[in-house]
Every structure is written in structure tokens, then in C-alpha cells.
Amino acid sequence: MTDVKSEAASQGAGAAAESAPARFLKATELDTRMLGMLGALAVIWIGFHLLSGGxxxxxxxxxxxSVQSASVAIMxxxxxxxxxxxxxxxxxxSLLGFVGMVMGVTQAEFLPDLLGFGHPATWIIALAAGALLGALIGALQGFIIAYMGVPAFIVTLGGLLVWRGAAWWVTSGRxxxxxxxxxxxxxxxxDGAIGAFWSWVVGIVACVALVLMLVHGRRQRRKFNxxxxxxxAEGFLATVGCALILGAIAVANSYPxxxxxxxxxxxxxxxxVPEDAFIAHGIAIPVLIAIGVGVIMTFLANxxxxxxxxxxxxxNPEAAELxxxxxxxxxxxxFILMGVLATIAAAISTARLNAATNALGTLDELLVIAAAVIGGTSLGGGVGTIAGAMIGAVLMQSLASGMILLGVDTPLQNIVVGAVLVIAVWLDTVYRKRVKK
Incomplete structure (x- = not known):
């Protein structure tokens, strides 16, 4: 009898231990798909670190x-x-390449004849012209899709060819x-980073914003019962979030x-010149732009x-219309919004290269789609997160960066990216089937 009781007690303890992770996830309300993606990112980073000799x-x-991921994360x-x-x-x-070429021609060839070289309004006019062009192209494609009933796949596939050709046509390949x-x-x-001091300021402000957001969310929950x-759980989320933010700032300030x-x-x-001079880069401006876009888009979506x-x-499109x-x-x-975001990404890519080229943005559409899908956006519609897509962009760029460090040829890199995209879609299909059950 004693053995039976002890066995039952051990089974109960085992069941309690097994349910502990479930209780933790329920209390913190963490997204399991997001945790899985972060785990995959950690494995990729550690694996490449070991394979590349540190x-x-x-x-x-x-x-x-972080800088290389910015443009893909924004789109x-x-x-x-x-x-x-x-x-x-x-x-x-292709839209990124075309708009980037137009912005490049505007500030390098057109505006200098009107305003002179180095005019302080040059970059503003070029960026505004690019944003207007991106919005108009997005509106055109969106109108054909939404009001003329042409499938988005066909319209944007045609756009892929049209805008790539238009980028070449603007300068005849120059x-x-x-x-x-x-x-x-x-x-x-x-020069395109904010330095150590302002990076710490941004980090502290972000931590304060995170704590205030958690406090406000708790008050709203209590208000509506x-x-x-x-x-x-609230303290855990605040501590881990602030630790990640300040850790990222420390890494950025460690690069001189x-x-x-x-x-x-x-x-x-x-x-x-001091012998031991150390000037930190701090957070790069394109990273700040990407984070700002992510915050705005998250607010817009939620x-x-x-x-x-x-x-x-x-x-349910039919129910929504009814x-x-x-x-x-x-x-x-x-699609108008997509055109504007492509313009921001084009500005970052062109500025980073300090030139507008016809090859700019080639195959970026695959990276962007892969980032969104890996980040938890379902191709079946109705499900997706902005933060997940941005982490997916970092994951895709991590694969590319790691393979470059290992000397992997470009064709093999494309094979890996394609395989990752297929696996991500397959995992999404499996996940949706389990949710339905």
C-alpha cells in the first residue's frame, strides 16, 4: 500500500513538473512561436560563432x-x-531599386543644377520625391488589385519586371x-551613428517606456476586469526586456x-591623436529608423x-465586407503604405552604398517575404506580428552574414534561403492544423 501511495505521489510530482513551463507561459503570456524563433536565432548565432572561429x-x-537588417526589416x-x-x-x-535610383539622380544630378552642391534641402527634397513616387506606385498596384480584381501575385510579378527595367531606363545602366x-x-x-552617450539615453528611455507600457496595460486590464x-510575471518581463535593451546598447558601444x-x-x-583613443559608434541611424518604423507599424496594426x-x-474577407x-x-x-516603406528602405540602402545602382534591391522581395513568414505571418491570412517579422529579418540576415564569414558561395546561400522559406511555410501549415484541432 505504501508503494502504491509513493508511486502515485511521484506521478503527481512529475505531472506538476511537466506543467510548470505551461504555467510559466500562461502567466507571462509569451508567444510560443516567438520564443521558438528566438531560440532558432540563438542556435544560428552560436553555431556560426563556433564555425567561424569566434x-x-x-x-x-x-x-x-543590425545595419544590414534594417532595410529588409522595414519592408x-x-x-x-x-x-x-x-x-x-x-x-x-524592384521598387526599392527604382525609387533608390530616382532619389540618387535627384540629389546627384538634378538638384545640384538648381540649388547647387551641398544645399541643406537636397536630402529632404530627394527623400520627399522618393516617398511620393513610392506611394504612387503602391497606389497604382493597389488599385489594380483591389478595384480591377487582378490577383496580387500577377500584378506584383509584373511590377517586379517593370520597376527593375525602369531603374535601368532612368540612367541607361549607369x-x-x-x-x-x-x-x-x-x-x-x-558619422551615421549617434555615439555612446546618446545610445545610453535611448536605452534608458526605452526601458522607462517598457515599464510604463506594462503598468498602463495592467491598469487597463483592471479597469475592464x-x-x-x-x-x-510583470517584473520578469520588465527585467528581461530592459536587460536585452541595455545589452544591445552595450554591444553597440563596444564597436569603436x-x-x-x-x-x-x-x-x-x-x-x-591619443594613443588609446576609443570612440564608440553607438546605435546606427538606420537601426533607429527601423525601430521607429516597427513601433509605428505595431501601433497601426494593433x-x-x-x-x-x-x-x-x-x-474572413466576405464577413468583413458584409x-x-x-x-x-x-x-x-x-499597398500605398508598402510603397512608402520601400522608399525608406531604398533611402537606407542607397545611403549605405553611397550610390544608386541597378542591382540595388535584387532578390530583396524573397528576403522580405521569408522574414514575414518566418516571423509568424500565415500565408492563409489573418495572422501576423510586426515584431516577429523584424526578428525574422534579423534571422535571414544572420544566415547570410554567417555564410559569408564561412566563405559559402552565393548560389549555395540562395539554396539555403530558399530551403528556409519552404521549411517556414511548412511549419506554419503544421501549426495552423494543430490550432484548428
Whole structure:
């Protein structure tokens, strides 16, 4: 009898131990798909770090990785809304190249004849012209899709060819350079970063914003009698979130300017060059732009009527239309937004390269779609997160960066990217089947 009781007790303890992770996830309300993606990212980083002989997880490589991920991350936030409504946009890479070429010609060849070289308004006019062009192209594609009933796959596949050809047509294949000095700041580099002090300021502000957001969310739950997370769960989320933010700031501030740039900097100031001079890059401006876009797009998707309409259309287009939602106008606005986001990405890519080339944005559409899908956006529509897509962009760029460090040929890199995309879609299919059950 005693043995039976002890066996039952051990089985009960085992069941309690098995349910502990489930209780933790329920208390913290963490997304299991997001945790899985972060786990996959950690495995990729550690694996490449070991295979590259300790070169991957260095401040220099991680800083460059963040800058390289910015343009794809920005476009992936718009691709989430496109895919959520059961559409697709294959033209974003070509659109990036075309708009980038137009902005390059505007500031390198057109405006200097009107305003002179180095005019302070040059970068503003070029960026505004690019944003207007991107919005118009997005409106054109969105109108054809939403109001003329042509499938998004066909329209944007045609756009992929049209805008790539248009990028070549603007300059007959020439590379346009250099870009305006202020415009180049959007591309990163020593001048395109905010330095150590302001990086810490941004980090502290972000931590305060995170804590206030958790406090506000708890108050709103109590106000409407929604279930509250345990206080320990709130503290855990705040602690981990702030630790990740400040850790990222520390990594950015650990990457110094190259010695040659430091020497020129002190010589320009008329000062002697210290032997142990250390000037930190800090957070790169394109990374700040990407984070800002992510915050705005998250608010747009989760806190506005437009965002609710987008997810309603993706969940059930017929029901959304019967509920009085102007589904065609919402879809058209999504493609307009996608055009503007492609313009921002084009500005970052062009500024980083300090030139507008015809190859700019080639195959970026695949990276953007892969980032959104890997980030949890379902091709079946109705499901997707902005944060997940941005992490997916970092994951895709991590694969590319790691393979470059290992000397993997470009064709094999494309094979890996394609395989990852197929696996991500397969996992999404499996996940949706389990949810339905």
C-alpha cells in the first residue's frame, strides 16, 4: 500500500513538473512561436560563432548585422499587412531599386543644377520625391488589385519586371554617385551613428517606456476586469526586456571607430591623436529608423481601426465586407503604405552604398517575404506580428552574414534561403492544423 501511495505521489510530482513551463507561459503570456524563433536565432548565432572561429558574436559583426537588417526589416513590417490580407507583393525589391535610383539622380544630378552642391534641402527634397513616387506606385498596384480584381501575385510579378527595367531606363545602366552628405547619414557608418552617450539615453528611455507600457496595460486590464498577470510575471518581463535593451546598447558601444577615422577626426579638430583613443559608434541611424518604423507599424496594426480592418479582412474577407468594411480601399491603402516603406528602405540602402545602382534591391522581395513568414505571418491570412517579422529579418540576415564569414558561395546561400522559406511555410501549415484541432 505504501508503494502504491509513493508511486502515485511521484506521478503527481512529475505531472506538476511537466506543467510548470505551461504555467510559466500562461502567466507571462509569451508567444510560443516567438520564443521558438528566438531560440532558432540563438542556435544560428552560436553555431556560426563556433564555425567561424569566434568571429560572428563580436561587436563589429553584430553592429554590421543590425545595419544590414534594417532595410529588409522595414519592408517586412508592411509585408505582414499584405500577407495578412491574403495578398503578396513580389515587386518590393524592384521598387526599392527604382525609387533608390530616382532619389540618387535627384540629389546627384538634378538638384545640384538648381540649388547647387551641398544645399541643406537636397536630402529632404530627394527623400520627399522618393516617398511620393513610392506611394504612387503602391497606389497604382493597389488599385489594380483591389478595384480591377487582378490577383496580387500577377500584378506584383509584373511590377517586379517593370520597376527593375525602369531603374535601368532612368540612367541607361549607369551608377549614380555620390549621395548628399546629410542623406548618407541614413546609411550608418561612423558619422551615421549617434555615439555612446546618446545610445545610453535611448536605452534608458526605452526601458522607462517598457515599464510604463506594462503598468498602463495592467491598469487597463483592471479597469475592464480582464485577467491580470501575476506581479512576478510583470517584473520578469520588465527585467528581461530592459536587460536585452541595455545589452544591445552595450554591444553597440563596444564597436569603436577605425583607427584611421579616429586619426582624421582629431586632426580635423587640430588636436593630438591619443594613443588609446576609443570612440564608440553607438546605435546606427538606420537601426533607429527601423525601430521607429516597427513601433509605428505595431501601433497601426494593433491599436487603430485600420489595423483591425486589416486582420478582419484576412480572417474572413466576405464577413468583413458584409460588416461594412470598405475592403478594397483598405487593401489599396496597404499597398500605398508598402510603397512608402520601400522608399525608406531604398533611402537606407542607397545611403549605405553611397550610390544608386541597378542591382540595388535584387532578390530583396524573397528576403522580405521569408522574414514575414518566418516571423509568424500565415500565408492563409489573418495572422501576423510586426515584431516577429523584424526578428525574422534579423534571422535571414544572420544566415547570410554567417555564410559569408564561412566563405559559402552565393548560389549555395540562395539554396539555403530558399530551403528556409519552404521549411517556414511548412511549419506554419503544421501549426495552423494543430490550432484548428
Amino acid at each position: 568571429l560572428f558574436l563580436t561587436p563589429r559583426n553584430l553592429w554590421n548585422l 517586412s513590417t508592411g509585408m505582414v499587412l499584405v500577407i495578412v490580407t491574403r495578398n503578396i507583393d513580389l515587386s518590393v525589391g 551608377t549614380v554617385a555620390p549621395m548628399d552628405a546629410t542623406f548618407r547619414l541614413m546609411g550608418g557608418g561612423p 480582464f485577467p491580470l498577470r501575476p506581479l512576478w 571607430w577605425p583607427s584611421g577615422i579616429v586619426r582624421r577626426y582629431f586632426q580635423a579638430q587640430g588636436l593630438p 491599436r487603430t481601426r485600420f489595423g483591425r480592418y486589416v486582420f478582419a479582412i484576412g480572417g 460588416a461594412g468594411i470598405n475592403t478594397r480601399w483598405v487593401v489599396m491603402k496597404i
